[in-house]
Amino acid sequence: MPQIHELSGVEQAAAVRRGELRSIDLVEHYLTRIAAHSDTVGAFVTVTPDAAREQARVLDEVPFASRERRHPGPLYGVPVAIKDLTLTAGVRTTFGSAAFVDHVPSVDADVVRLLRAAGTVSLGKTTAAELGCALYTEGEVAPPARNPWDLTCTAGGSSGGAAAAVAAGLVPFAQGSDGGGSNRIPAALCGLVGYKPTRGLVSGGPLGAGGFGLPSHGPIARTVTDAAALLDAMAVPVPGEPYLPPAAPPGTPLAAGDHLAAGGYLAAARAADPGRLRIGRFTTPMLADEPVHPDCLAAVDTAAALLADAGHDVVEVPAPLGPQLWPLFETIWYVLALSPVPPQRQAQLLPLTRLLRERGQAISAATLVTTLSELQVQVRRAMHAVAGLDLLLCPTLSRPQAPVGWFTETGDPAEDFDRQRRFSPYCAVFNVTGQPSVSVPVADSAAGQPVGVLLTGQAGADATVLAAAAQLEQRAGRTGRHPEIWWADGSATVKASEPQRAGGAATSRTSDIR
Template identity: 50%
Template sequence: MSALTSVARDIFGRVTEIHHLTALLLGAAVRRRELSPVEVLDYYLSRIEALNPQVGAYSHVPVDRAREQARRAEKILGETEDRASLPPLFGVPVPVKGLNMVNGLPTTFGSLAFDDLVGFADDHIVTLLEQSGNPHLGLTSTPEFGLPCYTENGVSAPARTPWDLSRSAGGSSGGAAAAVSSGLAPVAQGSDGGGSIRIPASVCGLFGFKPSRGRVSQGPVMPDLFGLSASGPLARTVGDAAALLDVLTGHLPGDLYRAPAAPWSHAEAAARPPGRLRIARWAEPIVPGAVVHPDVMAAYEDASALLDGLGHEIVDVPPIGGPELVPIFETLWAAMSTASPVPPEREHLLMPLSRWLRERGARITATELLRAHADLQTAVRAALAVSDAYDALLTPTLAEPPAAIGYFHDQEPAENFERQKRFTPFTALSNVSGQPSMSVPLHWTEDDLPIGVMLSGRIGEDHVLISLAAQIEQAHPWIQRRPSIW
């Protein structure tokens, strides 16, 4: 690629490298034929080749497949008279998390036990991205079966936050966050069953959005039988995230959950003011033993002051939900760990944490699992009766700043799991309830480590959170903050 095609113009008209552009600006440049999908893809492939060994963002990059899709997008551009009618992110390459199946690609789910598995179908989100003209940039790294809140496994290198390469990019969408934060992808798809989009968003300085339960199809290959997980975007801007969420939104016959229809698209919501909102806040963890770090409290207080200055009503409330929810979630998490059909002769290839969780899950009786679901529904009804009185709920995203590589992974399974619980005492509540939730990158420590704050909303009101996030971003923009790897 020539030097001329490695640059473009940013929102201010300044010449800049392609990876400095937002995904929406890239899409606009592609539609205007200032950049071609092939040029954009090749640019990102070059950055991945140079930097992925440092950050561990990708487990597999299908170069030939991606170039074929980029050439197809280029052909469509040439045949389309009204290019403005194409999707906003048309021609922009997007990676998919390694927990999703892609037909014909290695599908390890982050596990050595599946190191010989090749995808035999496309998950719905993969189909939607291809239909929207987004070349498949690669499979991003994930921990084994997406179970931990960090991304270290036996399949690929650890995913690291580019703000400090000695620290984890979080999980389980750690590879996706590392890719976007390092400029190895314009935007990325992730999934979140207990915080797995918002955790890496916080430690990588990104905007991460977990939509309402049933907003995005989890099928057909890997349906979420427990109702905890949701696919969503990781992005550098709210507008980019909203545009990608519009691509991912959709249903298949047989989906177990469907979120209420929104009054407008997520992209439209990002352009609309949210009005004056009533926002409840608390920072007391429900996980016993969890302690909120002073830098996290500073981020939380700064966000509260910002929201107050924007005219919103801020109300201090006790935590919505309590320690009684923790063992319920643990039961479901252990049961969920058994969902992957690992052949008995390959169990020894699993990570110690996975084996430990699966052993716990195997001991759960049908009666205990049904009781956990019943207790969960009782708790959710009580919690929603309180939380629905507010337009949004503000908490820290995590209890601590980004953790060092090995902080969790190098421990015995029981200690590993306890450390994860104390690190992430806030995120799982919205997975249990099905509420939309987002991590917003508003704070950096004196050591230049990102700290996210979390806002959750009413079920089905994803558009309200997107509108609020866009307002926050306009008042306190973060796009110019970049790690030194840029």
Template identity: 45%
Template sequence: MAEPHELTALEQWQALQHGELSPSELTGHYLARIHAANAALGAFVTVTSDAALARARFVEEQVPRTAPLWGLPFADKDLQLRAGVPTRFGSRLMRDFVPAESDDLVVALDAAGGVSLGKTNTPEFGLPSYTESLAEAPARNPWNRDLGAGGSSGGAAVAVAARLLPFAPGSDGGGSIRIPAAACGLVGLKPSRGRVPAASGIDRLGGLSVGGPLARTVADAALLLDAMITPRGGHPLHPFALRAPGDEAPLLAAAVRGEGRFQLGVMTTSAWDDDYPIDLAPEARAALDLAVAEFAAAGHGLEETALTPDESYAPAFRTIWQAGAASIPAETEEELRLLEPLTRWLVGRGRALSARTLAEALAALAAYERSFIGQLSRFDAVLTPALAMIPRPVGWYDPEDGEANFAQQVRYTPFTSMVNVAGLPAIVLPVLQTEGGLPMGVQLIGRPGGEATLLSLGAQLERRLRWQHRVPPEA
């Protein structure tokens, strides 16, 4: 009989529903795996064993089995507040911070019947696209521990890929779900702006950062996303007037059925092409070519497309990224010295910006959003590489020079941030395993509220390529 962690999250949920597993048994199983493997992988920064076991017993006794995630373990990214649990934001500055209240997303996942096992690793304040902070050990890729896991949801990706969790929530402000999903051979889904009430992006600078799932299969990602959207069933309570259009039917149905024929664009241009040298590695091209061939064989229409160059994008995005760091709570020289060099550079640049510069950058990105959506509107989804390179070695990024570091991040992952600016949904799919045994993925960008289409396409590709059966050496 298969071990619980060898099952998909959906299969584990079914086993819980049928009484073949209890929440306490499943929680204990994963805690044992975490304690055995985490020191080598750096997936978790905090493991709340006692609280998790108590929570599992509470779910067994008090929570109806109809709860969408009844008894399934997950973990909070260490940017999310959970009352009474240290939240360090990947920073030495926050090493003693313990929140009194939980974030909305944490509350939503608890309401859905999930069991949190602790906090997953993230870089300092979630700003870089790699998870290697000075506050914690780096998150190491389960396919090769010399390589990084991507970021900023790197710890979550490591935990899911190494079978330390069935799935995990992440957040994505410039690719922070999709980058680590691609690096670790997972499915990662960034929802439309406004789709997830508890992590909508609407209250974030530029509307960039939203919450979404990382999982081993398309159906598992849909299972978690449904719970994030509607924790208790029925229509989701939404704290904002604006929300993405879309069918409110459960997305899991689209992910399981995998039906439909669609018109797909195929694109290797990005918003960064005029400002940075973007070179597509042979492995990235091979992954894209494989996805194109499989979608064509499945009967989808495919057409090459390219973005119109726009010189406003790069300076405007850099401005917003710097401005987002300006509010980090470091005021004194002593506090600023606790920040890492990249973060100090971002904070300094952000605090030096004028209101006019910020307003002009926001206007430029709003115009880019309209242009981007318009250019791609004739397609049901647009296929791009997930990353431009294979996963980067731990220590590859420049630790001191902010400009050089930012350029390295752009060259590694040029295809993600423009999707956040446009507020569109996007899914990363782990289509290829290289000769060296590393995962390489592709990204599908959808229309506003088009998560069901992305999940349908992902399910079709998953049935053909069966990536859910690939197991990393460290799992």
């Protein structure tokens, strides 16, 4: 029998529904792998084994006839991980910072509550860049997030721990957040699917003011179908959000606890049939005048050929925005770094964070308002330019990898920040526009490391983006590829015993730890 982590998250849930596995089997398997490999790849900052076991046992005790009513959807009993920037009631949330090393929130983020309502089981908190400020994850509260494909390289950020955990087989999928590429950058580096939803699709509550519309919670997964299933669980409308959600595809739950019909984003991904699309392809960097690595250009060539072969019209187009956007974006990024930090703890912040906050404090209200107005002018122009296109195709990054410590090696936080801009000159544009955007692995670099491309759709067209991403994923044929650590010792193989009977309680099982 395959090891549990060889199954996708959706497959694991199906095994639970069939009575072949229990939620506690999944939890124990992944806890064993976390204990063996988390520090190696810098995946988790906080692990919650007791809470996970208890939640799994409660789920396993629910009679089969009651499960769909109490926890609708295709993720029942499957473990997940929560990014350390995301509030979790009663569970330490450090925001990736030594300044918050002992911080324990009293409330859950809406997305945490919704994932629990879908029947997922949190195993803990994944490492994140300090206050979400960087595209790498190298802080002082946990080991650096390393790329499971090459431990000398970064897993990216700010959702670096989430990507490291998924790629190493420590969790089937993970919640992340993306304010400037923070899901898509780690996904591209680690050979995963990283998704940023349309602005307003996923609640950012219950606290916070919306970050000027830049950040959004989203999934990091090994497959597009797993990402879509996780998105279905997250994309439940919540009253009071500052941005109205787009219309949902058929079958998407309208409230937490609603039954998920045979539809939603998972159905779109499973069908992998977006219809014939007009796809605009470009490779010109948008936020920096930066040479693009040949491996990243080749990945776009590969994706374009695969999409054209699927029947789509792939046409060369100019980049919708250019380097003139950068001064506007960086102004907003400086202001976003001004998260409340106790004065007595500000000295514990990393040099980059301190620099961004210093620059943010120097920005006047008038400058901020003017910047936001000019950003909207730029967005309007860009949306008019791409109005006749269903999707945009471009590189995710300007180069395939970066070594751990490369961004900070000069000791100058200003140089660190500029290197980040040049390394990722594409992703943040689509946080500004609010469009749905996904990184999909399609090729290998000359060094054998995964390389992703971005597919970006029209606002609200998340189902189309996911269907096209699934189609591209199928044609690229890379879902069975894993880094060496995937096969390392410290994993569990569950022996299936008597299937659970419909309507009955969970039966006992045994696990072998190899």
